Amino acid sequence: KAGVTQTPRYLIKTRGQQVTLSCSPISGHRSVSWYQQTPGQGLQFLFEYFSETQRNKGNFPGRFSGRQFSNSRSEMNVSTLELGDSALYLCASSLGNQQETQYFGPGTRLLVL
Amino acid sequence: GDSVTQMEGPVTLSEEAFLTINCTYTATGYPSLFWYVQYPGEGLQLLLKATKADDKGSNKGFEATYRKETTSFHLEKGSVQVSDSAVYFCALSEDYGGSQGNLIFGKGTKLSVKP
Numbered sequence: 001k002a003g004v005t006q007t008p009r010y011l012i013k014t015r016g017q018q019v020t021l022s023c024s025p026i027s028g029h030r031s032v033s034w035y036q037q038t039p040g041q042g043l044q045f046l047f048e049y050f051s052e053t054q055r056n057k058g059n060f061p062g063r064f065s066g067r068q069f070s071n072s073r074s075e076m077n078v079s080t081l082e083l084g085d086s087a088l089y090l091c092a093s094s095l096g097n098q099q100e101t102q103y104f105g106p107g108t109r110l111l112v113l
Numbered sequence: 114g115d116s117v118t119q120m121e122g123p124v125t126l127s128e129e130a131f132l133t134i135n136c137t138y139t140a141t142g143y144p145s146l147f148w149y150v151q152y153p154g155e156g157l158q159l160l161l162k163a164t165k166a167d168d169k170g171s172n173k174g175f176e177a178t179y180r181k182e183t184t185s186f187h188l189e190k191g192s193v194q195v196s197d198s199a200v201y202f203c204a205l206s207e208d209y210g211g212s213q214g215n216l217i218f219g220k221g222t223k224l225s226v227k228p
Contacts, residue, residue, distance in 0.1 A: 004156075006156075033215060033216075035216070042218060042219075042220045042221060043202065043204075043216075043218040043221075045215040045216065045217070048215060056215050058215065090156055090157065092157075092216075101147075101159055101162060102159075102206075102216060103159065104149075104156040104157040104158070105156050106155055106156040107155075107156045
Protein backbone atom coordinates (compact mmCIF):
# COMPACT_ATOMS: atom_id res chain seq x y z
CA LYS A 1 0.00 0.00 0.00
CA ALA A 2 1.29 3.46 -0.83
CA GLY A 3 1.89 5.69 2.15
CA VAL A 4 0.70 9.20 2.83
CA THR A 5 1.97 11.63 0.22
CA GLN A 6 2.29 15.39 0.52
CA THR A 7 2.95 17.98 -2.12
CA PRO A 8 4.91 20.07 -2.55
CA ARG A 9 7.78 18.97 -0.33
CA TYR A 10 9.33 22.41 -0.14
CA LEU A 11 7.87 25.87 -0.58
CA ILE A 12 9.16 29.41 -0.27
CA LYS A 13 6.69 32.27 0.05
CA THR A 14 6.78 35.89 1.13
CA ARG A 15 4.81 37.56 3.89
CA GLY A 16 1.24 38.35 2.96
CA GLN A 17 0.94 35.63 0.33
CA GLN A 18 -1.24 32.59 0.69
CA VAL A 19 -0.33 28.94 0.25
CA THR A 20 -2.11 25.65 -0.35
CA LEU A 21 -0.67 22.32 0.71
CA SER A 22 -1.96 18.95 -0.43
CA CYS A 23 -2.18 15.57 1.28
CA SER A 24 -3.19 12.23 -0.20
CA PRO A 25 -4.01 9.65 2.49
CA ILE A 26 -3.42 5.93 2.49
CA SER A 27 -6.03 4.18 0.36
CA GLY A 28 -9.11 3.43 2.44
CA HIS A 29 -8.34 5.98 5.12
CA ARG A 30 -11.10 8.52 5.67
CA SER A 31 -9.50 10.73 8.29
CA VAL A 32 -6.81 13.30 7.57
CA SER A 33 -5.21 15.37 10.31
CA TRP A 34 -2.79 18.25 9.92
CA TYR A 35 0.02 19.22 12.29
CA GLN A 36 2.50 22.07 12.40
CA GLN A 37 6.04 21.36 13.58
CA THR A 38 8.35 24.18 14.65
CA PRO A 39 11.52 24.15 16.78
CA GLY A 40 9.91 26.39 19.38
CA GLN A 41 6.41 24.98 19.71
CA GLY A 42 7.03 21.40 18.67
CA LEU A 43 4.21 19.44 17.07
CA GLN A 44 0.81 21.10 17.26
CA PHE A 45 -2.52 19.86 15.97
CA LEU A 46 -4.23 22.05 13.38
CA PHE A 47 -7.41 20.19 12.39
CA GLU A 48 -8.87 16.87 11.38
CA TYR A 49 -11.20 16.05 8.53
CA PHE A 50 -13.35 12.95 8.27
CA SER A 51 -15.68 12.24 5.35
CA GLU A 52 -15.31 15.82 4.06
CA THR A 53 -16.24 17.38 7.42
CA GLN A 54 -14.00 19.09 9.91
CA ARG A 55 -14.35 16.97 13.01
CA ASN A 56 -11.73 18.46 15.31
CA LYS A 57 -9.84 21.72 15.44
CA GLY A 58 -6.76 22.95 17.26
CA ASN A 59 -5.98 26.39 18.54
CA PHE A 60 -4.85 28.20 15.41
CA PRO A 61 -6.10 31.48 13.89
CA GLY A 62 -8.68 31.53 11.15
CA ARG A 63 -5.94 32.14 8.55
CA PHE A 64 -5.42 28.38 8.70
CA SER A 65 -8.15 26.44 6.94
CA GLY A 66 -8.60 23.14 5.26
CA ARG A 67 -10.92 20.95 3.31
CA GLN A 68 -11.33 17.36 2.31
CA PHE A 69 -12.57 15.97 -0.95
CA SER A 70 -14.77 12.97 -1.64
CA ASN A 71 -11.70 10.83 -2.38
CA SER A 72 -10.36 11.75 1.10
CA ARG A 73 -7.55 13.90 -0.26
CA SER A 74 -7.13 17.01 1.81
CA GLU A 75 -5.80 20.51 1.30
CA MET A 76 -4.64 23.02 3.84
CA ASN A 77 -4.61 26.72 3.14
CA VAL A 78 -2.81 29.48 4.97
CA SER A 79 -3.72 33.03 4.03
CA THR A 80 -1.80 36.23 4.73
CA LEU A 81 1.38 34.40 5.60
CA GLU A 82 3.49 35.55 8.52
CA LEU A 83 7.14 34.82 9.24
CA GLY A 84 6.07 32.64 12.15
CA ASP A 85 4.22 30.31 9.79
CA SER A 86 7.55 28.91 8.64
CA ALA A 87 7.35 25.29 9.68
CA LEU A 88 7.13 21.68 8.64
CA TYR A 89 3.50 20.84 7.98
CA LEU A 90 2.67 17.19 8.45
CA CYS A 91 -0.47 15.40 7.53
CA ALA A 92 -1.53 12.07 8.92
CA SER A 93 -4.21 9.65 7.81
CA SER A 94 -6.13 6.96 9.61
CA LEU A 95 -9.30 4.92 9.32
CA GLY A 96 -10.84 7.51 11.61
CA ASN A 97 -12.23 5.19 14.23
CA GLN A 98 -11.63 5.56 17.93
CA GLN A 99 -7.94 5.81 18.77
CA GLU A 100 -6.81 4.44 15.45
CA THR A 101 -3.14 4.81 14.60
CA GLN A 102 -2.30 7.86 12.52
CA TYR A 103 0.23 7.41 9.70
CA PHE A 104 2.26 10.44 8.74
CA GLY A 105 3.46 11.80 5.45
CA PRO A 106 6.94 13.24 4.87
CA GLY A 107 5.73 16.80 5.35
CA THR A 108 5.86 20.06 3.45
CA ARG A 109 8.55 22.46 4.59
CA LEU A 110 7.31 26.03 4.26
CA LEU A 111 9.65 28.98 4.48
CA VAL A 112 8.14 32.45 4.71
CA LEU A 113 10.46 35.33 3.88
CA GLY B 114 -5.77 20.06 29.48
CA ASP B 115 -4.03 16.94 28.37
CA SER B 116 -0.26 17.06 28.07
CA VAL B 117 2.84 14.94 27.55
CA THR B 118 6.21 15.53 29.18
CA GLN B 119 9.31 13.75 28.01
CA MET B 120 12.93 14.08 28.92
CA GLU B 121 14.72 16.67 26.90
CA GLY B 122 17.78 15.72 24.98
CA PRO B 123 19.99 15.44 23.36
CA VAL B 124 20.86 11.98 24.56
CA THR B 125 24.18 10.61 23.36
CA LEU B 126 24.97 6.92 23.78
CA SER B 127 27.56 4.48 22.55
CA GLU B 128 26.48 1.61 20.37
CA GLU B 129 25.04 -1.34 22.35
CA ALA B 130 24.22 0.86 25.35
CA PHE B 131 20.87 0.65 27.13
CA LEU B 132 18.33 3.34 26.28
CA THR B 133 15.58 4.83 28.41
CA ILE B 134 13.57 7.88 27.40
CA ASN B 135 11.11 8.95 30.06
CA CYS B 136 7.59 10.02 29.23
CA THR B 137 4.77 11.02 31.56
CA TYR B 138 1.33 12.28 30.72
CA THR B 139 -1.73 14.00 32.12
CA ALA B 140 -5.12 13.14 30.71
CA THR B 141 -8.71 13.38 31.81
CA GLY B 142 -9.85 10.14 30.25
CA TYR B 143 -8.31 6.89 29.09
CA PRO B 144 -5.86 7.76 26.36
CA SER B 145 -3.94 5.61 23.96
CA LEU B 146 -0.19 6.17 24.13
CA PHE B 147 2.29 6.20 21.28
CA TRP B 148 5.95 6.53 20.49
CA TYR B 149 6.79 8.02 17.12
CA VAL B 150 10.27 8.38 15.60
CA GLN B 151 11.46 11.02 13.16
CA TYR B 152 14.61 10.44 11.13
CA PRO B 153 16.42 13.46 9.68
CA GLY B 154 14.47 15.07 6.86
CA GLU B 155 11.53 12.73 7.20
CA GLY B 156 8.04 12.65 8.67
CA LEU B 157 6.97 10.70 11.73
CA GLN B 158 6.88 6.94 11.85
CA LEU B 159 4.90 5.01 14.43
CA LEU B 160 7.29 3.02 16.58
CA LEU B 161 4.87 1.40 19.02
CA LYS B 162 1.61 1.99 20.84
CA ALA B 163 -0.47 0.83 23.80
CA THR B 164 -4.19 1.38 24.20
CA LYS B 165 -4.88 0.42 27.79
CA ALA B 166 -3.24 0.14 31.18
CA ASP B 167 -0.52 -2.52 31.54
CA ASP B 168 -0.31 -3.01 27.76
CA LYS B 169 3.22 -3.33 26.45
CA GLY B 170 4.00 -2.01 23.00
CA SER B 171 7.08 -3.35 21.24
CA ASN B 172 8.78 -3.01 17.87
CA LYS B 173 12.32 -3.30 16.51
CA GLY B 174 13.71 -4.04 19.98
CA PHE B 175 12.00 -1.02 21.55
CA GLU B 176 9.46 -1.49 24.35
CA ALA B 177 7.18 0.70 26.44
CA THR B 178 4.61 -0.25 29.07
CA TYR B 179 1.46 1.78 29.78
CA ARG B 180 1.58 2.50 33.52
CA LYS B 181 -1.64 4.13 34.67
CA GLU B 182 -0.59 4.31 38.33
CA THR B 183 2.46 6.42 37.46
CA THR B 184 0.97 7.96 34.27
CA SER B 185 4.09 6.94 32.39
CA PHE B 186 5.08 5.32 29.10
CA HIS B 187 8.87 5.12 29.16
CA LEU B 188 10.67 3.94 26.03
CA GLU B 189 13.45 1.36 26.44
CA LYS B 190 15.83 -0.56 24.24
CA GLY B 191 18.43 -2.98 25.47
CA SER B 192 21.13 -2.34 22.87
CA VAL B 193 21.01 0.71 20.62
CA GLN B 194 22.53 0.93 17.16
CA VAL B 195 23.85 3.87 15.17
CA SER B 196 20.78 3.53 12.94
CA ASP B 197 18.56 4.36 15.96
CA SER B 198 19.80 7.96 15.89
CA ALA B 199 16.66 10.06 15.47
CA VAL B 200 14.18 12.19 17.38
CA TYR B 201 11.65 10.28 19.47
CA PHE B 202 8.22 11.66 20.32
CA CYS B 203 5.87 10.43 22.99
CA ALA B 204 2.20 11.17 22.26
CA LEU B 205 -1.29 10.50 23.54
CA SER B 206 -4.68 10.35 21.93
CA GLU B 207 -7.76 10.77 24.07
CA ASP B 208 -10.90 8.70 23.80
CA TYR B 209 -13.58 11.08 22.61
CA GLY B 210 -16.41 8.62 22.73
CA GLY B 211 -15.83 7.08 19.37
CA SER B 212 -14.39 9.91 17.34
CA GLN B 213 -10.75 10.32 16.48
CA GLY B 214 -8.83 12.21 19.10
CA ASN B 215 -5.98 14.40 17.97
CA LEU B 216 -2.46 13.47 18.98
CA ILE B 217 -0.81 15.51 21.73
CA PHE B 218 2.96 15.31 21.53
CA GLY B 219 5.85 15.76 23.86
CA LYS B 220 8.69 18.04 22.79
CA GLY B 221 10.78 15.22 21.43
CA THR B 222 14.08 13.69 22.51
CA LYS B 223 17.00 13.66 20.12
CA LEU B 224 19.07 10.49 20.35
CA SER B 225 22.57 10.23 18.91
CA VAL B 226 24.31 6.86 18.94
CA LYS B 227 28.06 6.83 18.43
CA PRO B 228 29.90 3.82 16.99
